Amino acid sequence: MGRILAIDYGQKRSGLAVTDELKIIATALGTLPTMKLLEYLKNYISANPVECFVVGEPKRMDNSPSESSRFIEPFVKQLARAFPGIRVERMDERFTSLIAGRVILESGLKKMARRDKSLVDSVSATIILQSFMESESNKKELKHS
Numbered sequence: 001m002g003r004i005l006a007i008d009y010g011q012k013r014s015g016l017a018v019t020d021e022l023k024i025i026a027t028a029l030g031t032l033p034t035m036k037l038l039e040y041l042k043n044y045i046s047a048n049p050v051e052c053f054v055v056g057e058p059k060r061m062d063n064s065p066s067e068s069s070r071f072i073e074p075f076v077k078q079l080a081r082a083f084p085g086i087r088v089e090r091m092d093e094r095f096t097s098l099i100a101g102r103v104i105l106e107s108g109l110k111k112m113a114r115r116d117k118s119l120v121d122s123v124s125a126t127i128i129l130q131s132f133m134e135s136e137s138n139k140k141e142l143k144h145s
Helices: 034-047 069-082 096-106 117-144
Strands: 003-008 013-019 026-033 050-057 087-092
Touching: 003 034, 003 117, 013 034, 013 117, 026 034, 026 117, 034 069, 050 069, 050 117, 069 087, 087 117
Parallel strands: 003 050, 050 087
Antiparallel strands: 003 013, 013 026
């Protein structure tokens, strides 16, 4: 039984979050330069079983792909090629940065800490993962009703 790992992909920096082995809790793993992302994932997976990647899917309000989709789609294909035994899912990431900013603000962090963009990316990845987990749970409930 593997974990679910979420990626808030960015051109410069990517945020990561992961579930516990029972897939109950989503926890931030932090951020890293995007150019080191695949290397990090290889090392992480060698020590921790992962059964699914969830990559944020940026969309506009009309549900069409956002401008940043052109950078993310090649990464999703590269991820699937690099880890063929691990499924890759997408999760709508609209509003995650806004929600992450509010969560950080409400956490009571000082102003300088709140300006840390990597913190926003890490919290955004956690929100993407939590949303995915809730979506999967809702699908299971619908099947059983």
